[in-house]
Amino acid sequence: MGHGKYIDPFKAGDSLGLRPRNDNVTPSEASVSHHRVKAGETLNLEYVVLPGESRDIDINIDLIGPGAEAHIKALYLCKADEKVNFRILMHHRAPGCRSTQLINGIAGGEAQVNFGGTIVVAPDAQQTEAYQENHNIVLTETAKVDTRPQLEIYADDVKCSHGATVGQLNADELFYMRSRGVPEAEARTLQMLSFLSPVIPAGREEEIEQVLRSYAE
C-alpha cells in the first residue's frame, strides 16, 4: 500500500515535478512526453538508446478513462561515457486500466544510467493491473547503474508488481558456449541479444544484432 497522502497531480501541478502536457511531440523527437490515455485507448511507447547517445527520457502517463492501457518498452546500450536517465510516472487514475513497463539495458565503459520509475494507483482506480520491470547488465567496474522502482497504491483491488535487477553476463553460460567452439565475442553477443530481445522493437532485430556484434568485440 502507498505511504502518505494521495495527491492528484492535476490539482497539485508542479509539486510532483510534472512537466506541462505536450501530446503533439512523439517520443523519438523529444525526451519529455506527457500522455493522457482515454477510456478504451491503448498507448504503446518504444525507446531505443544506442551507444554514443546520452538521453534524458521523461515519460508521464495518465490513464484517465476506464479500460485505458499503456505499454512501454525501452532498451539502452552504453559503451563509453554516456549518461542515460529514465524517469517514468505511470499514473492510474481510472478503474480497470492496465500498464506494463519493461526497460532492459547494458552499461559498459564509464556509462551512468539512472532509472526512476513510479506507478501511482489512485483511490478510484480499482481493478488496476500495473507491472514494471527494469533489468540491467553492467559490463565494467566503472559503469554505474542506479535503479529505483516505486509503487504508490491507494486503491485496494489491484494487481501490481515491480522488479529491478542489476547483474553481469553469466560466466557459466559464457564458458559453456566457448567450450563448444563459439568464439567469446559471439557468445557475448548471443547472451546480450537474448537479454535484450524482449525489448527490441519489431523489425529492428537485425540492426540491434549488428550493433551488439560491434559492441561485443
Next chain:
Amino acid sequence: MLDIINLHAKIGDKEILKGINLHIGPGEVHAVMGPNGAGKSTLSDVLTGRPDYEVTEGSILYKGEDLLAKSPEERAWAGLFLSFQYPIEIPGVTITAFMKAAVNAKRKAQGLPELKAGDFLKLMKQKMALVQMKPEFAKREVNVGFSGGEKKRNEIFQMALLEPDLSILDETDSGLDVDALKIVADGVNTLRSPEKSAIIITHYHKLLEYVQPDVVHVLKAGQIVKTGGRELIDAIESQGFDQF
C-alpha cells in the same frame, strides 16, 4: 592424441590435481574412476580451459600441441569436447542458434565455408535422431526446462554434431534412468572409431557396461593411483575405492 605430464592444478589456494600423468592414444577409450572430491571434474575443467583453475606445474600435449596455451574455443576447434556434468541453461538462446554458431566457428577455423541453413538443419535433425531427441527441441532454449535425461541427451547430440576427436564425458551417467542411459551409451558407441578417443569420468560402473573402456584409471586425492583393464571396474564395484 593426449599426453598429460605431471599436471598440478589449483582453484583459489586449494591444490586439487597433484601430479597427473595420462597418455591416451588414437581410438582409445579411457575410464577415469574415483570417489567424490578426487579431482575428476577438475581434470575435465582444466582440459577444456575453464578460467577458474590455475595450472601450477606440468603440461598437456594434445595432438602434439600445447593445449594449455589455447582458449576454450580454440580447443573445441581442435576437436576437444566436454560433456558437462551439469549442462548449463542458456535462456533466450535456441539450440539451433547455439549449434549453428558453434559448427560454423569450427568450420571457419578449419578454412571451410559456413554450412547453408538447409544443410545445417538437415544435419542437426540427423544427429538429434541419434539420441532420440524430438525435432521440436531444435527451437527450444538451450537446456531451459529440460529434464536431467534430456540435458544429457542434448550433450551427446552436440557431441555428435561437432564430431570431436577427443570427447570427455564427465559423469554423463549421473541422474539417468536405465532407458536414458542406454540411449546415451548407444549415441556414444555410434561415435567410436579408430581415430576418435574418449575419456569417461565416472564414480559408477553402469555406463561402463554399455561403453567398454580400453583402459581404466583410478583417481584419488588428485593422483592416478592405479591403472589397469576392465577388471578394475569389477574390483571397484565389489570393494570400493578404499583398497587403492
